[in-house]
Amino acid sequence: MGGSPRGLVPQLSIGIFVRSEEIARSAIELLTGERYALTHIKSAVEFLEFLKHNYHLDCLVFEVDLDRRELLSKLQARSIFLPAVIFSSQPGEDGRLEAPPSDGFEAAARTADQSQEQSCAFFYHPAEVQLPIAQSRSIAASIDRAIAQFLKLSTPVPVNDQSAKIDATAQLTAQSLLSRQQRRLAEKLRERLGYLGVYYKRNSQIFLRNLPSPEKQKFLEQLKSSYRDIVLNYFSEDTAVNNQIDEFVNLAFFADVPVTQVVEIHMELMDEFAKQLKLEGRSEEILLDYRLTLIDAIAHLCEMYRRSIPKETSQGRR
Template sequence: MLSQLSIGIFVRSEEIVASAIELLRGERYALTHIKSAGEFLGFLKHNYHLDCLVLEVDGDLRSLLGKLQERSLFLPAVIFSPQPGEDERAVAPYSDGFEAGTSTPNTSQDESCAFFYHPAEVQLAIARSSEIVAGIDQAIAQFLKLSTPVPVNYQSAKSDATAQLTAQSLLSRQQRRLAEKLRERLGYLGVYYKRNSQIFLKNLSPPEKQKFLEQLKSSYRDIVLNYFSQDTAVNNQIDEFVNLAFFADVPVTQIVEIHMELMDEFAKQLQIEGRSEEILLDYRLTLIDAIAHMCEMYRRSIPKEASQVIR
């Protein structure tokens, strides 16, 4: 059976719940009906493969979404509201596809006041609950094109470049996971990763640059320590490291420098313990692996149109 899209429904309106379950039941979707805020946060904490959220505007929505933003957890979202903004545009009646270029975002990424969660969300009037299938299709299509996750309280987060880069890294992982699922199901061709030059390493202030490089070095240290273990989580660690480096436009020479600094630290420790340093030569594989992952990330970042021109 083709890969199902996992939908989390957390709304208080029985009308919307009934309509959603009726319209989404079948082999295409796997539904989870969540009934409380505590259950909602607990579910997302332990479920990293959710493909889309269906939410409803109420007094607790901003607080709830704020907690997701604090965790840099961004997902496609359809948000039902009694009266969406006057700018609301009709949802295009997609069939079973998410082809690039078919969606029209309700808001631009600069119109921060127009969204609750992130600029790629889809807002629908409760009276239009029958359009939920098209809404999910549009939410996923827009999410895959989202270049920067702008939180509701983005003014405070904007001052911390490391937090932005972490959020960008986690967003790209979620986009890639979802794109891979759609490729399996629909032959979707992937994601074009756009980067924000304002948070490139070379453009950070000295304190921000130091903080980010410390985080990057700590991430690489974890990779080195686990690289030859049986822990399969090391692949995710490499992905996280490469995503951080990619969105900060970190040059390869900087990654080599981080590697050499760690090897020098380990060599000194081995000398103190009276052990041979030859084992450190094996960790050249770690550096090669990280650089190979980064090359793949850059390959993915080239839009389909540009890659065809290059060929």
């Protein structure tokens, strides 16, 4: 089904993918209005196709069954993470399935830190909200809570012995994609609610300086490859370069890469290009223009560090 008429403020895009037509109709009825743009998805194929063309889904409403668990596993494997409300027929032992507060997104944001990462018993990621079917009328408040918890999610998987065995570069890539989605959603909420509560938490286990030598080398090669793509496309009309800069900066930020390392990557790449230009008998002066690429990348990285400081802390330093 299509979304409700566009309001004057940004709508939250909600994808509803549940097996029960009754639950779907109830959720649509409860959420219909100017606040949400709703899409009722009826199959896994339709859902994956929908995601290809709709990168800006703000929350996923899901029902637990075998097929959908497999689909969630595919999303995890692709590092696609979204705020999620998951219907379940059985409440959990830890109380995470209690009805969330009903006084809106800002109230949910105030309590998100208390519940986000309390339990590893999740289907999709630690910030999901599990909602008993019997309490389905709380769907709107649950969406608020799911978004609030998602914005405070520090890592897609809990930091434990199992996650420590996962390839560090894969973890950093997942973290990068997660932060991009968090930033996009936070910007929409800032337009809608003036909400500024985004604080990026990082896992020191996957900082560059703490990685074993083979993983460190592998990550630096990926970072250099990412920067090479930026340089090759920087002066083209390809708007994808903005996403490439975001990807590079996010990877560098979550690995706590020092600015001096970014400069070193830039200089190494310029040396490679200079040798190639010399072989071709061309002037190296063109490479001076790519100082703009380095300045742009460092500026974005500094902005990422600035935004990583909690709002309360930054205010206290003034």
